[in-house]
Amino acid sequence: MAGRRRKPKLAVWKFASCDGCQLTLLDCEDELLAIAGEFEIAYFLEASRAVVAGPYDLSLVEGSITTPEEVERIREIRRQSRVLVAMGACATAGGIQALRNFADIGEFKRAVYATPEYVRTLEHSLPASAYVPVDFELPGCPPSRVQVLDLLDAFLHGRRPRIPGHSLCIDCKRQGIVCVMVAEGIPCLGPVTRTGCGALCPRYRRGCYGCFGPMETPNTESLSAWFTHRSGLAPERLMPLYRSFNAAASAFQEASARYATPDQARQATETFWARAFAKRENPDGGEQAPADDQG
Amino acid sequence: MSELSVLDSRDLPELFAALQRHGFRVVGPTVRDGAIVYDELVSAADLPVGWSDEQEAAHYRLKRRDDDAVFAYAVGPHSWKRFLHPSSLTLWRARRTAAGVTIETPAEELPRLALFGVRSCDLHAIAVLDRVLLGGPFVDPYYAERRSRAFIVAVNCGHFSPSTCFCVSMGTGPKATFGFDLALTEVFEPGRHVFVVEVGTDEGAEVLRQVPHRAAEPWERAAADRVVETTAARMGRRLETAGLKEALYANLEHPRWDDVAQRCLTCGNCTMVCPTCFCFTVEDRTDLTGTVTERVRRLDVCFTTEFTYTAGKPLRQSARSRYRQWLTHKLGSWLDQFGVSGCVGCGRCITWCPVGIDITEEAAAIRSASELGERTR
Numbered sequence: 001m002a003g004r005r006r007k008p009k010l011a012v013w014k015f016a017s018c019d020g021c022q023l024t025l026l027d028c029e030d031e032l033l034a035i036a037g038e039f040e041i042a043y044f045l046e047a048s049r050a051v052v053a054g055p056y057d058l059s060l061v062e063g064s065i066t067t068p069e070e071v072e073r074i075r076e077i078r079r080q081s082r083v084l085v086a087m088g089a090c091a092t093a094g095g096i097q098a099l100r101n102f103a104d105i106g107e108f109k110r111a112v113y114a115t116p117e118y119v120r121t122l123e124h125s126l127p128a129s130a131y132v133p134v135d136f137e138l139p140g141c142p143p144s145r146v147q148v149l150d151l152l153d154a155f156l157h158g159r160r161p162r163i164p165g166h167s168l169c170i171d172c173k174r175q176g177i178v179c180v181m182v183a184e185g186i187p188c189l190g191p192v193t194r195t196g197c198g199a200l201c202p203r204y205r206r207g208c209y210g211c212f213g214p215m216e217t218p219n220t221e222s223l224s225a226w227f228t229h230r231s232g233l234a235p236e237r238l239m240p241l242y243r244s245f246n247a248a249a250s251a252f253q254e255a256s257a258r259y260a261t262p263d264q265a266r267q268a269t270e271t272f273w274a275r276a277f278a279k280r281e282n283p284d285g286g287e288q289a290p291a292d293d294q295g
Numbered sequence: 296m297s298e299l300s301v302l303d304s305r306d307l308p309e310l311f312a313a314l315q316r317h318g319f320r321v322v323g324p325t326v327r328d329g330a331i332v333y334d335e336l337v338s339a340a341d342l343p344v345g346w347s348d349e350q351e352a353a354h355y356r357l358k359r360r361d362d363d364a365v366f367a368y369a370v371g372p373h374s375w376k377r378f379l380h381p382s383s384l385t386l387w388r389a390r391r392t393a394a395g396v397t398i399e400t401p402a403e404e405l406p407r408l409a410l411f412g413v414r415s416c417d418l419h420a421i422a423v424l425d426r427v428l429l430g431g432p433f434v435d436p437y438y439a440e441r442r443s444r445a446f447i448v449a450v451n452c453g454h455f456s457p458s459t460c461f462c463v464s465m466g467t468g469p470k471a472t473f474g475f476d477l478a479l480t481e482v483f484e485p486g487r488h489v490f491v492v493e494v495g496t497d498e499g500a501e502v503l504r505q506v507p508h509r510a511a512e513p514w515e516r517a518a519a520d521r522v523v524e525t526t527a528a529r530m531g532r533r534l535e536t537a538g539l540k541e542a543l544y545a546n547l548e549h550p551r552w553d554d555v556a557q558r559c560l561t562c563g564n565c566t567m568v569c570p571t572c573f574c575f576t577v578e579d580r581t582d583l584t585g586t587v588t589e590r591v592r593r594l595d596v597c598f599t600t601e602f603t604y605t606a607g608k609p610l611r612q613s614a615r616s617r618y619r620q621w622l623t624h625k626l627g628s629w630l631d632q633f634g635v636s637g638c639v640g641c642g643r644c645i646t647w648c649p650v651g652i653d654i655t656e657e658a659a660a661i662r663s664a665s666e667l668g669e670r671t672r
Contacts, residue, residue, distance in 0.1 A: 034583040149583070157581050166563060166599040169649070173567030174382040174594065178328040178372050181649050183355045191562035191649050205328065216600050217614060219560045226650045230353065276557040277650075 008057035008155070010035075011043035013077055015063025015070050016097055016125060020142040021088035022046040022062055028145055038156055054080030058155050061134075064090040064097060064125045071122075071131055078132035085151060086128040089141035089245040093213050096141075098125040098248035102256075125248065136161055141211040141245040144196045164195050165216030168208050171199040180207055187227045189241065192218035192251070210244060214251035221272050224259065228269040229277070235265035299511040299519070302479070304488040306507045307365065308339040310448075313505040314409045319446055322378055323411030324368070329357055333373040336411065343368060350456035350642070352651030363488060366412060366481045369456035370641050374570035375410055375417055379441045380424060382594040386437075386577070389588045409446040413475065415468035416460075416641040418449055420570035422474055426633045427573050437592075446498065449475035453483075453522040457531055459642030461655055464533035467639045469526040477503060480519035491519035534655045535662065536636065540627040542662040547619065551660045556615035558650050563596035565644035565652070566621060571637050574602075597621055626658055 012022055026047060028035065035041075042052035059081035065074055078084055086092045094101065100108065101124045109116035128134050138147050147163060154161035168190035172179065180186040180202050188207035190199075196212040214220075220242065227233040227241075238259035242252040259265035302310065314321050324331050325341045331348060334341075347358040347367045360367055388399045413421075425442065428435040452462075452469035462468030471478045476499030480491040491511050494500045511519075566572040576595040581588050595602055598617050600609035611617045629637035638654065645653045 031583060038583050150580075153581050153583050156583060157585060159581070162578065164599070164601060166596070166601065167560070169562040169564045170567060170596055170599070173564060176332065176334075176373060176377060178330040178332060179355075179564070179647055179649070182353055182647055183329040183357075183372070185354075188649075191560040191564070215562075217561050217612075219558075219614065222558045222560055222650050226353070230651070272557075276554070 007038065007040040009042040009052065009055075010039040010152075011054070011056040011059045011077075011081070012046065013043070013059060013061045013063075013073075014045070015061065015074065015091065015128075016066040017063030017088065017090045017095065019046060019062070021060075021091070024088075024142045024145055025060070025148055028149055031149055035152060039152070056081045057083065058152075059084045060087045061085065061091050061128050062087050064094045064127060065122070065131055066097065066125045067121050069120075074128055074131050083135045083155065084128070084132065085136045085138060086134045087138045087148070088143050089139065089211065089213060090125075091128050092137040092139055092249075093246045093252075094125040094127055094248035096245050096247070099243065100125055101248050101253075102243070127248075136163065138163060139194050139212045139246075140196050144198070146198075147196055166195050167191050167215045168193045168195050168197070168199055168202075168212070171195050171197075172202050175199060175203070177202050180205055181231065185231050187231045187233045187241070189223075191215075192220050192223050210242070210246060210252065213246035213249045218251045220251060220255035221258070221268075222276060224255065225269045225272040225277065228265075229273050235259065235269055236262035238265045238269070298494065299516055300492045300494070300503060300508040301511045301515055302490040302492050302503075302506060302508045304363070304365070304490065307342075307490070309506045310502070311336070311339045313502050314411075314446065314448075316505065317409075317446075317502060318407055319409035320406040321409045321411050323409075323448075324366075324371070326357065330355060331357070331368045331371040333371075333375065333377060342412075347454065348456070350646045351458040352645050352653050353648055354651075355646050362483065364454075364481065364483050366450045366479075367454045367483075369452075369454060369460055370414055370417065370643060372568060372643070372647055374568065374641070374643065375413060375421060376424065376570055376573070378408055378410065379421065379445065380428070380438055380573060380575075380594075384437055384592045386590045386592055388590075391586045405440060405444065407444045407446065408441070409448060411448045413447050413449045413471075414452055414641075415449065415471045416462045416465075416639045417570055418447070418471055418474040419462075419465075419467040419639040420641065421447075423571040423633070423635055423637060423639065424573060426635060427571075430633070446502075447475045447477075447495075449478040449495075451478060451480040451519070451523050452526045453481055455526050455530060456642060456646070457529070459532065459645045460530055460640065461532040461534050461642060462640035463527050463530045465536065465636065465638060465640035469530070470523040475499070480522050482515060482518045482522065484518065489515065491515055532642075532655060534626075534638070534640065534658055536626075539658060539662060540630055543623045543627040543658070546661050546664055547623070549661055549664055551657065551664065552615045552619045554660075555618055555652060555657050556613065558652055559614045559618045560650060561598045561614045561617055562649065563598040564647050564649060565654075566596045566598060567594070568643040568647045569625075569637075570639065570641060570643065571625075572596075576602075597624075622654065622657060625654070 105123050151161040181188040186207040189210040190208040193210045194212040194215045239256045242256040258268050321336045323336050326343050331343045345360050347360050349356045390397050428438040449471035475495040478493040574595045578591050603610035625637040
């Protein structure tokens, strides 16, 4: 082999966030030495005060963009980074703080701060991709250790990282976990939520909260109509279901807008139920009740 | 083999012990997390004694019975492919050393499994997997190894789910007619609880010899026959298979595909619970230092976009195209490919679809359109 190649420079950046994504990286205890061996940790304030100037080979970005300064900073980081990866629900979808996107930020400021005019903040909490091109996005609140490690590994070996977009259901089934929705009637976002967490909640007999955001082709209309018409979920509970860590991810944002008020939720699910579930043609062109009404 | 024996229900633990003495690890039905699943069983006490279930489209509930029936349930969320065609399998590992690259294959000795409580639909499902994974020019060695070492204790169906089971119309049940070492029929009548045993293989006979049993009385044979006859007579749900393949092929643009696509979540549950869906993908996993690479095989699902990712984008992008692919393969092109339907009428995809999509209903809707078309032509 030729001479030892230069170690790639790794930088980890924080924007509006709780630090949980950086902790996920620090939590890779068995692999930390290997990471430090393969990368030059050039910027990672949560781990070390030592800072090496850019440019960087790989930047991991945690947090959402919520202030004008952050817009400038993410643009500068993009300029300094060969590969930029958004990590976690905040950096990929705006995070829980994107709840502000659905309200009046001026009102919040007036309610919380004595001198709101000092607060310089943007109206919306947005993902990194709203301002700069992003090479890969690791979903999740927090992201999965397995996916973070796979991304580092893929970078080192020049292959595409594995960030599958399919539903959480496939993980439950792979592990032999009994479906909480079918066997216990618990409303579960698993069918519209992206894989990654390893089905943590269903394993403990809880419905999925959607921490990993929408799966690749989420059908929130069908699932929501089933929740209200078969799982006994009150229509007004639909909106909060979709408005959590990934509230501003487009499929969940559309869903929560569709069910924004109790009346809208009732109407939307009833219309969908009537169109897609209740009215199914029988061979004579008439209509029949759904098969599961037989009891 | 028409010689039937009778095993008293009190001696069921003896059958377990005999299987374990033969070196088998027994896997079969047990109650866990609100369902009757298939898992490793330590003793007969792990069986779902006194449990039943209630199933409908997207609905499953355990039900307590007031007796000691052992097999009074319909098939649950797991199928035997869990053991014969596992969802994840490390094929080999490459290690870079100073001397070069060495390849290791996992050398673990596989236990011999005794599959306990296999219903007729699932025997047919295993036969389908046999055709797919062993039948062609390329034999799957991983499946072959597990399959050839497995011992099968079948159970004739005395309990089924009226809303989801349709084996009778598929010609796959309720009586086990092949592919077992031993087949049990649970005869449960007031004051009597016995298993009528049919021997399918020499090894089955050998196991039975070690368990207290006696020849079946005529009334016991009749009672065992009645169990499957009653099940067959009461099974209302059906899938009309005659001409179904042609009807599906003739209706690839039918609006019903759009209709079902509105409901379909593309979550993949139907294929994961299907006892014959066999697709897998292969992944290479590297480590950070570049010294070890693993090749892992994982079950894959035709409802993901990655499944058809080719040259820059997935081929089947719409839910409509993915559902249509699954259903027309299962009920149509499977016949062209493997000479048998991919559906055995177990009903798992109906029960475990989170929004209750029913394969028999969808197929019937497409078929009826085809027949209407013929009538008006």
